[in-house]
Amino acid sequence: MGDGAGEKPFVVFDRVQKSYDGETLVVKDLNLGIGKGEFLTMLGPSGSGKTTCLMMLAGFETATHGEIRLGEKPINNIPPHRRGIGMVFQNYALFPHMTVAENLAFPLQVRKTPKAEIEAKVRRALDMVQMGAFGGRRPAQLSGGQQQRVAVARALVFDPELVLMDEPLGALDKQLREQMQYEIKHIHDSLGVTVVYVTHDQAEALTMSDRVAVFNDGVIQQLSPPQVLYERPMTSFVAQFIGENNKLAGRVKAIEDGEALVEIDGGGFSRALAVNCGDAGSRTQLSIRPERVTVGESNLPNRAEARVQELIYLGDHIRCRMSVLGYEDFVVKVPNTPGHAHLAAGETTTVAWHTEDCRALDAA
Amino acid sequence: MAALPPYAGLGERVWWYSFRVICGLIFLFLILPILIIIPLSFNAEDFFTFTPGMLAFDAEAYSLKHYVTFLTDERWTRAVQNSFMIAPAATLLSTALGTLAAIGLSQGTMPYKGAIMAVLISPMIVPLIISAAGMYFFYSRIGLQGTYAGVILAHAVLGTPFVIITVTATLVGFDRSLTRAAANLGAGPVTTFFKVQMPLILPGVISGGLFAFITSFDEVVVVLFVGAQQQKTLPWQMFTGLREQISPAILAAATILVTFSIILLATVEILRRRSERLRGMSPG
Numbered sequence: 001m002g003d004g005a006g007e008k009p010f011v012v013f014d015r016v017q018k019s020y021d022g023e024t025l026v027v028k029d030l031n032l033g034i035g036k037g038e039f040l041t042m043l044g045p046s047g048s049g050k051t052t053c054l055m056m057l058a059g060f061e062t063a064t065h066g067e068i069r070l071g072e073k074p075i076n077n078i079p080p081h082r083r084g085i086g087m088v089f090q091n092y093a094l095f096p097h098m099t100v101a102e103n104l105a106f107p108l109q110v111r112k113t114p115k116a117e118i119e120a121k122v123r124r125a126l127d128m129v130q131m132g133a134f135g136g137r138r139p140a141q142l143s144g145g146q147q148q149r150v151a152v153a154r155a156l157v158f159d160p161e162l163v164l165m166d167e168p169l170g171a172l173d174k175q176l177r178e179q180m181q182y183e184i185k186h187i188h189d190s191l192g193v194t195v196v197y198v199t200h201d202q203a204e205a206l207t208m209s210d211r212v213a214v215f216n217d218g219v220i221q222q223l224s225p226p227q228v229l230y231e232r233p234m235t236s237f238v239a240q241f242i243g244e245n246n247k248l249a250g251r252v253k254a255i256e257d258g259e260a261l262v263e264i265d266g267g268g269f270s271r272a273l274a275v276n277c278g279d280a281g282s283r284t285q286l287s288i289r290p291e292r293v294t295v296g297e298s299n300l301p302n303r304a305e306a307r308v309q310e311l312i313y314l315g316d317h318i319r320c321r322m323s324v325l326g327y328e329d330f331v332v333k334v335p336n337t338p339g340h341a342h343l344a345a346g347e348t349t350t351v352a353w354h355t356e357d358c359r360a361l362d363a364a
Numbered sequence: 365m366a367a368l369p370p371y372a373g374l375g376e377r378v379w380w381y382s383f384r385v386i387c388g389l390i391f392l393f394l395i396l397p398i399l400i401i402i403p404l405s406f407n408a409e410d411f412f413t414f415t416p417g418m419l420a421f422d423a424e425a426y427s428l429k430h431y432v433t434f435l436t437d438e439r440w441t442r443a444v445q446n447s448f449m450i451a452p453a454a455t456l457l458s459t460a461l462g463t464l465a466a467i468g469l470s471q472g473t474m475p476y477k478g479a480i481m482a483v484l485i486s487p488m489i490v491p492l493i494i495s496a497a498g499m500y501f502f503y504s505r506i507g508l509q510g511t512y513a514g515v516i517l518a519h520a521v522l523g524t525p526f527v528i529i530t531v532t533a534t535l536v537g538f539d540r541s542l543t544r545a546a547a548n549l550g551a552g553p554v555t556t557f558f559k560v561q562m563p564l565i566l567p568g569v570i571s572g573g574l575f576a577f578i579t580s581f582d583e584v585v586v587v588l589f590v591g592a593q594q595q596k597t598l599p600w601q602m603f604t605g606l607r608e609q610i611s612p613a614i615l616a617a618a619t620i621l622v623t624f625s626i627i628l629l630a631t632v633e634i635l636r637r638r639s640e641r642l643r644g645m646s647p648g
Contacts, residue, residue, distance in 0.1 A: 058548060089541050091539070
């Protein structure tokens with residue numbers, strides 16, 4: 001916790017719990033520190049509690065237990081309109097009866113900002129999202145991407161120190177979504193504002209964030225920078241949720257210098273990094289990324305016989321579904337380089353992997 | 365409805381024509397009684413029927429004397445004054461209360477929603493004469509019977525359900541994240557209501573207010589019970605005019621009221637559409 005900023009965290013969730021019905025906890029004992037200027041993404045499947053956390057931060061939901069602090073100050077008892085947090089809503093929530101400029105002026109008018117200053121700030125915010133020419137339009141006259149830009153500008157126009165984004169790109173098509181990801185990232189870099197971003201799209205989380213908090217079942221499974229999340233998952237949920245993953249269930253036979261010798265259920269053994277497995281005798285699940293598997297003869301320490309089930313040509317690589325140690329869905333990505341292994345469905349070959357690319361995780 | 369398609373069979377053809385005849389008859393049945401009143405109100409005699417002179421289009425048979433009576437007779441002018449005081453006051457009350465009630469009832473956290481709604485809507489469902497009798501006894505006890513305040517309150521009670529129903533219907537289409545957005549941007553609940561919610565539900569509020577106005581303006585049963593001679597409204601005066609004086613001034617009054625209603629309805633509808641268009645909710 002708190003390794004993002006070095007100094008004291010700007011936003012703190014301190015043992016926060018949330019229950020809607022008084023019985024089941026939607027958020028269980030959440031401890032999280034967000035550094036000033038950090039871009040933190042809450043990632044998880046629907047119902048994992050990530051949106052509830054965001055709503056508690058915005059003040060639209062109250063924490064059942066625990067404390068939320070913003071810049072050292074507890075904000076549990078501060079109503080949403082006094083928190084001074086900007087927010088981009090999932091459906092943009094632009095006021096349909098106001099023009100774009102009026103929408104942006106609204107938070108400033110409420111704060112009794114002088115008129116000349118309002119005009120200057122609105123113009124600057126619109127220019128920032130390249131919507132300078134659209135101030136006189138109504139939201140209904142804009143496309144989805146344009147509305148999205150206006151929503152971002154409105155959340156930033158009153159210079160909040162913290163901006164929340166609740167799946168803001170969910171309604172856009174793929175190309176526009178990717179473009180907006182970069183734009184939001186650039187705005188974040190240039191303004192130095194703290195952003196808490198909620199999404200269920202892992203690619204979005206990996207491209208944009210300084211750190212990603214992976215939620216499942218009301219608990220943060222792992223809080224790490226994107227590359228750590230992908231390369232060094234700590235739980236089988238994270239390994240499975242982020243990127244593609246081959247999982248092999250088995251039992252730990254012995255542990256030695258941080259390496260586990262695992263007997264795989266389908267027969268055979270593999271050495272793996274003992275990341276999150278119990279002592280000898282406990283169940284575990286091995287996680288191997290498809291691009292870390294070598295096909296054909298090699299001198300790698302872990303080898304298994306594989307039968308090619310299906311080949312899918314994807315241009316830059318060939319996706320190969322194999323049957324390995326009794327698992328039908330073992331996927332290997334063969335890069336399309338000169339002289340790569342040419343496989344045919346039904347063929348039998350050998351797959352192999354490094355011990356450090358194979359992680360022994362909890363048996364989910 | 366488009367023209368008859370070329371493949372229509374005999375049955376369809378017969379139905380196609382009879383459908384139009386039936387529709388025409390329905391309109392005739394609804395509108396004719398109102399239209400007949402207009403020429404009759406210019407009758408030079410004190411009759412409720414067309415005189416031979418009128419049928420012969422004799423200019424002598426027509427006159428404005430009933431209009432003169434309507435505009436000068438103290439009984440009529442007083443009734444007009446009363447109506448134009450009671451109806452707007454009752455409308456204002458029921459629109460304000462009904463709008464607030466609808467907003468409250470549309471909150472997810474509101475307990476006993478169904479029961480409260482049923483109680484508030486009940487004046488629309490309970491037979492008027494029963495409400496009227498109940499109000500008479502209740503208002504007598506607390507000294508409201510025979511006062512303007514009493515009549516205004518009674519009419520506000522009758523008008524509120526219309527406002528609740530129209531505003532509730534408008535709120536169904538209201539995006540709740542807009543009030544959240546307003547709060548997030550720093551607006552307190554009062555600012556949020558007047559700057560964000562109210563402008564967006566205004567068409568519903570206006571329609572509800574119009575219904576409430578017409579309800580009070582038309583009302584004769586409750587005012588007979590709750591009001592006294594000083595609170596005599598237009599419908600009440602028309603009622604007694606018909607029963608006791610048998611004066612065709614009532615026809616002049618009716619003609620003026622019909623014209624007034626049409627103008628009022630058209631104006632409000634134009635305003636409502638304009639505001640809807642301005643708010644970007646329907647294509648221009």
